[in-house]
Amino acid sequence: MKMLLPFVAVMALVAAALMAVNVANLHFLFGVAIPYIAFAVFTAGFVYRIVKWASSPVPFRIPTTCGQEFSLPWVKQNKIENPSTATGVIIRMALEIFLFRSLFRNIKAELRDGQKIVYGSDKWLWLAGLAFHWTFLVILVRHLRFFVGDVPMSIAMLEHLDGFLQIGVPMIYITDGVILAAIGYLFIRRVLLPQIRYISLPADYFPLFLIAAIVVSGILMRYIVKVDVVGVKNFTMGLVTFTPVIPATLMQGNGAWFFLHVFLISVLFAYFPFSKLMHMGGVFMSPTRNMINNSRMVRHVNPWNYPVHVHTYEEYENDFRDKMKAAGIPVEKE
Amino acid sequence: MAKFTAKPKDLINIDYTTPKTEWMDTPTEIREHMFCHATKAKDLETVEFPNIHEWRPQDEDWKLPANWEQTILQGMQDLLKKYRSFQLFMDICVRCGACADKCHFFIGSGDPKNMPVLRAELMRSVYRGNFTLAGKILKKLAGARKLTPAVIKEWWYYFYQCTECRRCSVFCPYGIDTAEVTMMARELLNLLGLQLGWIGGPVANCYMKGNHLGLEPHTIKSSVEFFLDDIKEITGITIEPTFNRKGAEILFVTPSGDLFANPGTYTAMGYLMLFHELGLDYTWSTYASEGGNFGFFTSNEMAKRLNSKIYAEAKRLGVKWILGGECGHMWRVIHQYMDTWQGPADFLQEPVSPITGTKFENAKATKMVHIAEFTADLIKNNKLKLDKSRNDHLVVTYHDSCNTARGMGMLEEPRYIINNVCNHFHEMPEDTIKEKTFCCGSGTGLNASENMELRMRGGLPRANAVKFVKEKHGVNMLANVCAIDRATLSASVDYWVPGTAVCGTHELVANALVMKGEKERTLDIRLEPLPGKEASE
Numbered sequence: 085m086k087m088l089l090p091f092v093a094v095m096a097l098v099a100a101a102l103m104a105v106n107v108a109n110l111h112f113l114f115g116v117a118i119p120y121i122a123f124a125v126f127t128a129g130f131v132y133r134i135v136k137w138a139s140s141p142v143p144f145r146i147p148t149t150c151g152q153e154f155s156l157p158w159v160k161q162n163k164i165e166n167p168s169t170a171t172g173v174i175i176r177m178a179l180e181i182f183l184f185r186s187l188f189r190n191i192k193a194e195l196r197d198g199q200k201i202v203y204g205s206d207k208w209l210w211l212a213g214l215a216f217h218w219t220f221l222v223i224l225v226r227h228l229r230f231f232v233g234d235v236p237m238s239i240a241m242l243e244h245l246d247g248f249l250q251i252g253v254p255m256i257y258i259t260d261g262v263i264l265a266a267i268g269y270l271f272i273r274r275v276l277l278p279q280i281r282y283i284s285l286p287a288d289y290f291p292l293f294l295i296a297a298i299v300v301s302g303i304l305m306r307y308i309v310k311v312d313v314v315g316v317k318n319f320t321m322g323l324v325t326f327t328p329v330i331p332a333t334l335m336q337g338n339g340a341w342f343f344l345h346v347f348l349i350s351v352l353f354a355y356f357p358f359s360k361l362m363h364m365g366g367v368f369m370s371p372t373r374n375m376i377n378n379s380r381m382v383r384h385v386n387p388w389n390y391p392v393h394v395h396t397y398e399e400y401e402n403d404f405r406d407k408m409k410a411a412g413i414p415v416e417k418e
Numbered sequence: 419m420a421k422f423t424a425k426p427k428d429l430i431n432i433d434y435t436t437p438k439t440e441w442m443d444t445p446t447e448i449r450e451h452m453f454c455h456a457t458k459a460k461d462l463e464t465v466e467f468p469n470i471h472e473w474r475p476q477d478e479d480w481k482l483p484a485n486w487e488q489t490i491l492q493g494m495q496d497l498l499k500k501y502r503s504f505q506l507f508m509d510i511c512v513r514c515g516a517c518a519d520k521c522h523f524f525i526g527s528g529d530p531k532n533m534p535v536l537r538a539e540l541m542r543s544v545y546r547g548n549f550t551l552a553g554k555i556l557k558k559l560a561g562a563r564k565l566t567p568a569v570i571k572e573w574w575y576y577f578y579q580c581t582e583c584r585r586c587s588v589f590c591p592y593g594i595d596t597a598e599v600t601m602m603a604r605e606l607l608n609l610l611g612l613q614l615g616w617i618g619g620p621v622a623n624c625y626m627k628g629n630h631l632g633l634e635p636h637t638i639k640s641s642v643e644f645f646l647d648d649i650k651e652i653t654g655i656t657i658e659p660t661f662n663r664k665g666a667e668i669l670f671v672t673p674s675g676d677l678f679a680n681p682g683t684y685t686a687m688g689y690l691m692l693f694h695e696l697g698l699d700y701t702w703s704t705y706a707s708e709g710g711n712f713g714f715f716t717s718n719e720m721a722k723r724l725n726s727k728i729y730a731e732a733k734r735l736g737v738k739w740i741l742g743g744e745c746g747h748m749w750r751v752i753h754q755y756m757d758t759w760q761g762p763a764d765f766l767q768e769p770v771s772p773i774t775g776t777k778f779e780n781a782k783a784t785k786m787v788h789i790a791e792f793t794a795d796l797i798k799n800n801k802l803k804l805d806k807s808r809n810d811h812l813v814v815t816y817h818d819s820c821n822t823a824r825g826m827g828m829l830e831e832p833r834y835i836i837n838n839v840c841n842h843f844h845e846m847p848e849d850t851i852k853e854k855t856f857c858c859g860s861g862t863g864l865n866a867s868e869n870m871e872l873r874m875r876g877g878l879p880r881a882n883a884v885k886f887v888k889e890k891h892g893v894n895m896l897a898n899v900c901a902i903d904r905a906t907l908s909a910s911v912d913y914w915v916p917g918t919a920v921c922g923t924h925e926l927v928a929n930a931l932v933m934k935g936e937k938e939r940t941l942d943i944r945l946e947p948l949p950g951k952e953a954s955e
Binding site: 086089133136137138140141142143144145146148149150151152153154155156158159160162165166168180184186187189190191192193195198199200201203209213277278279280281282283284285286287288358359360362363366367369370371372373377378379380381382383384385386388389392393394395396397400401403404407408410411412413414 | 430431432434435436440441466498499500501502503504505506509510511512513514515516518519520525530533535536539550551552559560561584587588589590591592593594595598625626627628634635636639640661662663664704705719722723726727730731734752753754755757758759761762776778779780781782783784786791794795798823824825826827828829830831834847849850852853854878879882885886
């Protein structure tokens with residue numbers, strides 16, 4: 085059920101989009117209205133979530149230290165894994181965000197021969213995760229060519245690099261294959277590893293299926309069903325300039341695939357702020373990673389710190405004065 | 419309750435298969451030897467905790483207060499607003515499972531609810547159901563569930579199977595720290611009066627008497643005097659430490675466990691011998707006679723109430739700075755919490771070693787130095803005369819305490835000390851030390867006797883690494899810098915790897931320390947004959 089339901093949901097979204105444009109001619113709703121709404125929900129939702137996190141204070145300085153701290157001058161500090169300066173934190177965060185440093189550390193524990201526990205390096209999740217996120221980013225950036233008048237050099241360069249294998253016409257993008265493989269790995273891993281299957285929720289399968297459907301519809305359009313690219317560019321330019329037009333070439337034949345693609349992306353955008361996908365923003369704000377380990381050097385202030393009821397020395401001495409005197413321990417009041 | 423009798427060969431037969439039913443539909447069974455007794459009402463009254471009532475974990479009815487549901491939800495709301503960590507960690511987990519096999523309790527038990535991700539989901543599911551739109555509408559589909567008394571029991575059972583060791587946080591791509599979630603859960607359970615005896619008792623003791631063990635001032639003094647007799651027997655030297663002395667340069671605070679039971683007592687003897695040899699102008703305090711902080715395992719407020727004594731006493735006695743003994747969670751609290759709670763400590767001075775003149779830059783705000791930092795500096799500056807051969811009967815390995823490793827990063831100083839006082843030192847496998855160190859399995863107030871199966875299961879990964887170096891290098895001594903380690907590793911190592919002893923780092927220092935005017939040593943700190951010296955007896 086945890087897997088089936090999200091699958092059915094994505095298939096239903098696909099069917100809804102195809103029927104809406106092919107049967108009901110709802111091109112404007114699915115091509116213009118829904119994308120605008122989705123983008124608005126995404127922006128507002130994303131900002132709301134970040135503001136909500138930011139409005140919760142960080143009362144204590146709690147970095148998870150993963151190396152030697154700043155200590156005596158001759159003790160070699162690990163300035164990145166246990167940063168004592170802002171620069172160290174910036175490097176630590178950059179490694180985390182761009183290279184998934186913590187996942188790279190992954191090891192696997194196994195009970196062998198029923199008596200010893202052994203640990204082995206396990207970097208597949210890191211590799212697949214990194215491949216998925218980077219190819220997603222490259223594909224997103226490639227798509228910017230549809231949203232600017234003249235395609236900038238940088239995007240053209242990126243496309244060139246992405247297609248450096250020079251296979252086929254149109255050129256096959258490496259990222260298209262890699263992202264499918266990565267999604268496939270992330271899905272199969274979730275299904276095959278019993279512990280991971282056990283912890284998985286529908287909310288873990290849904291975005292995987294949805295993104296897979298977006299990728300597949302894009303690949304179909306580029307390599308197989310062929311949609312009028314000039315029409316697409318006219319359409320997307322219309323969207324970003326708030327003068328939406330739906331070119332006639334997209335209203336017929338293979339044009340439906342394009343509206344499917346746009347609709348699924350809209351669903352992803354609208355779903356994003358309400359889902360675990362918000363880890364994209366959250367990773368920047370994690371106090372165990374983005375704080376300097378200098379709490380014995382620089383005072384950290386807790387905005388809600390309040391006075392508490394304590395048992396004072398005076399009360400203590402009142403309880404034990406005679407015993408203290410008998411034992412020769414100094415007291416304040418004889 | 420029957421005695422725990424399971425044999426190691428049976429206990430290591432761990433079942434890692436997942437149940438046929440989804441975790442939300444799998445009821446939690448409160449199993450004997452896996453949980454601690456409930457606290458006594460009088461202990462909770464001492465510290466004015468809420469909703470004090472008599473109950474037993476094994477009973478069907480926990481006699482929750484009438485408004486228990488509202489108490490929990492209001493409590494969650496408050497904590498979400500107070501801690502970004504809690505709010506964020508409820509929201510951003512993607513259930514990648516990188517943390518799953520990093521938890522010592524999961525490795526040792528195979529229980530899927532001991533995977534850090536699932537432990538946190540026990541809380542997240544309630545969070546979603548009550549605080550998120552998707553959870554309110556989609557219910558179980560969005561991973562949400564209702565708060566019921568069964569959920570409270572499940573929380574209690576599993577959040578007292580987490581030792582807040584932070585190993586999962588090292589591996590999480592977002593740094594999600596189950597320790598934070600467990601702290602929040604325990605704070606919530608405490609609101610319902612569901613406290614452990616082994617935590618409530620020490621907290622009450624510490625509040626009234628200054629230390630977890632409830633040692634009264636004269637008892638502290640006589641315990642120390644008992645050590646002095648042993649030191650005299652070993653070295654021929656008479657030591658006269660002071661207590662609650664005004665005008666001392668340094669206040670020394672250590673966990674009270676070191677004054678109470680072996681092998682911690684040997685570590686305490688090490689402190690006494692070292693300070694005497696240096697002629698250090700320091701004092702013990704009977705009021706601030708606890709470095710550890712079991713309040714930290716109940717609520718943030720209680721932790722602060724107990725911790726307040728250290729600065730208060732330093733101020734009263736007029737010392738310049740504070741030196742802290744070997745302890746794990748004590749240092750998490752001192753390093754990451756104390757100054758924020760009680761500071762600024764402007765009545766103290768930036769710590770400077772009176773022996774070497776070294777400024778402890780890394781402690782300039784808190785003004786509290788770890789004794790391993792202090793001693794490493796002494797050795798580096800050749801201020802100690804050391805005879806390593808007095809530890810030649812020991813083949814030593816070093817266990818990083820979770821808190822000093824992952825909540826501070828003190829990794830090299832203890833190793834430097836050990837390498838300078840011992841000839842035979844071997845590291846355990848790389849994946850089990852430093853930031854990847856394993857918990858002893860009994861931290862955060864779980865070092866009771868009625869939960870022995872839990873402790874042995876949680877202690878398995880550490881013990882297994884000890885076994886590895888024992889077989890490879892003949893290791894017979896497991897050194898550490900943590901009072902709970904000294905108390906609990908002894909039990910788990912005895913169970914899994916018989917024949918290995920446990921010691922504090924300063925016990926090894928004391929063995930090697932050549933003191934001015936000492937007689938020829940024939941005994942080690944444990945009053946056992948030094949090898950090769952038996953004949954001269």
